[in-house]
Amino acid sequence: MAEVDCDVLVVGGGINGAGIARDAAGRGLCVVLCEKDDLASHTSSASTKLIHGGLRYLEYYEFRLVHKALAEREVLLRSAPHIMWPLRFVMPHDAGQRPALLIRAGLFLYDMLAKRELLPGSRGIDLRCHPAGRPLKPEFRRGFEYSDGWVDDARLVVLNAIDACAKGACILTRTTCVGVERHADHWVATLRKADGTEKRVTARTIVNAAGPWTQSFLKAAGAKQESRHLRLVKGSHIVVRRIFEHDEAYIFQNRDGRIVFAIPYERDFTLIGTTDLEYKGDPQRVTIEESEIRYLCDLASNYFREPVRTADVVWTYAGVRPLLEDAAADAKAVTRDYFLELDKDGAPLLNVFGGKITTFRKLAEDAVDMLCKSLGKPVKGWTEKACLPGGDLFGSEPQNRSVQEFCQWAAAVQVKYSWLPQELVKRYVRAYGTRVHTMLDGCLSLADMGEEILPGLYETEVTYLRRKEWAVTAADILWRRSKLGLHLPAGAEARLDAWLSAHS
Structure with missing residues (x-):
């Protein structure tokens, strides 16, 4: 049994766990992160993939949360312009729902709650002459347009883990924390890998970032009764063939008060979601229900000229959001804010x-501020002014031009690797940013890329993902490190798993 000593053991490899590990490692703390499955294999890869303030949260007077989220949008966009970018949203106005003056006032407040350098403000639009009006039913004549951002959620988690590792953190995927013992000034944790081998970790503090399993971990740790509780809410999404040609997204209002997005996705598709349902089952086995598919199809069909039918759905996904319980009667009204609880009844938890x-990022910064104070290492936060791996297009510090001039930078990369198919380079620069040069180091021709295992997936990329990004299975590669699974024929995942097994 291996023995490991560290300052911080992070349990959970979703976005919060990976973000905390990165921030803590960057402040000089010795960090170990364990995740029982793959990075971002649950909630953090099942989002609507938006960097947004949460326009609808204004209805619930969540001004502090909206301000905090809006302030973070441009910080994040600058830090990783390859996996995040600005996105305009069109809201068709339905006269039978929220009044136009109320929506305009809400958008004005949304614009004013945080400083903007990259994102244009909101405006009213005439859908009869706006490109976004063409796919809509003719009764939608006016609407509103505003800005938020898009993110590749699973890759965001991986980039945080890569940066944490580069700063000294030990990232252990497919490693379950099977037991913890609490002492006055340290924890002793037993970590078990998928092959049964174990590590014994002595940690000065533990971070419980287990997402939907947070309260299960608390019980297993024998911790005192926490003051806060989680409310598990399921969000489901459907993907259909591309419904519209322009690059803006839609935000649709439903009669039940829900808001659903229709977003350009993976070049050839449209992503529609999400639902909000109370969830009482096993978070490991969450799936979309037929009623949710019908709900999303019907809602989209209320707006688009061409109806969206259940037969049009090519892929679905669902995730459980571990939301902070706030006694809201309706799942859609539950706060999306966070709460950090430091239990000092013995070694800190x-x-x-x-x-x-x-x-x-802000959650991670607040968490590590608390950890540093508790551990007697008061080191200031650093992530607000730092790029994520691959985001350093024009220097080590985040810059507006990295967002504004991404296409020019990508064009230069196209020239450098002109021997590669153009569509492949487009995918590479979006997935890897400047790390594309690391992946393609030593490759001077297509022959140097090795075997084309699946259409558009070469041995060089698979080797990089296995060595540098903790990818183990075909699902890791085709559905989390990328979304190639959407573009490949049936049986592709099984073929890749067979190749990985033969080349282990």
């Missing part, structure tokens, strides 16, 4: 409740 992907 920091419990993470709630949160949303947009505020992960």
Whole structure:
């Protein structure tokens, strides 16, 4: 049994756990992160993939949360312009729902709650002459347009883990924390890998970032009764063939008060979601229900000229959001804010409740501030002014031009690797940013890329993902490190798994 000593053991490899590990390692703390499955294999890869303030949260007077999230949008966009970018949203106005003056006032407040340098403000639009009006039913004549951002959620988690590792953290995927013992000034944890081998970790503090399993971990740790609780809410999404040609997204209002997005996705598709349902089952086995598919199809069909039918759905996914319980009667009204609880009844235990992907960096900064104070190492935060791996297009510090001039930078990469198919380079620069040069180091021709295992997936990329990004299975590669699974024929995942097994 291996023995490991560290300052911080982070349990959970979703966005909060990876973000905390990165921040803590960057402040000089010795960090170990364990995740029982793959990175981002649950909640953090099942989001609507937006960096947004949460326009609808204004209805619930969540001004502090909206301000915090809006302030983070441009910080994140600058830090990783390859996996995040600005996105305009069109809201068709339905006269039978929220009044136009109320929506305009809400958008004005949304614009004013945080400083903007990259994102244009909101405006009213005439859908009869706006490109976004063409796919809509003719009764939608006016609407509104505003800005938020898009993110590749699973890759965001991986980039945080890569940066944590580069700063000295030990990242252990497919490693379960099977037992902990609490002492006055340290924890002793037993970590078990998938092959049965174990590590014994002595940690000065533990971070419980287990997402939907947060309260299960608390019980297993024998911790005192926490003051906060989680409310598990399921969000499901459907993917259909591309419904519209322009690059803006839609935000649709439903009669039940829900808001659903229709977003350009993976070049050839449209992503539609999400639902909000109370969830009482096993978070490991969450799936979309037929009623949710019908709900999303019907809602989209209320707006688009061409109806969206259940037969049009090519892929679905669902995830459980571990939201902070706030006694809201309706699942859609539950707060998306977070709460950090530091239990000092013995060695420190920091419990993470709630949160949303947009505020992960701020959550991590607040968490590590608490850890540093508790450990007697008061080191200031650093992530606000740092690029994520691959985001350093024009220097080590985040810059507006990295967002504004991404296409020019990508064009230069196209020239450098002109021997590669153009569509392949487009995918590489979006997935890897400047790390594309690391992946392609030593390759001077297509022959140097090795075997084309699946269409557009070469041995060089698979080797990189296995060595540098903790990818183990075909699902890791085709559905989390990328979304190639959407573009490949049936049986592709099994073929890749067979190749990985033969080349282990």
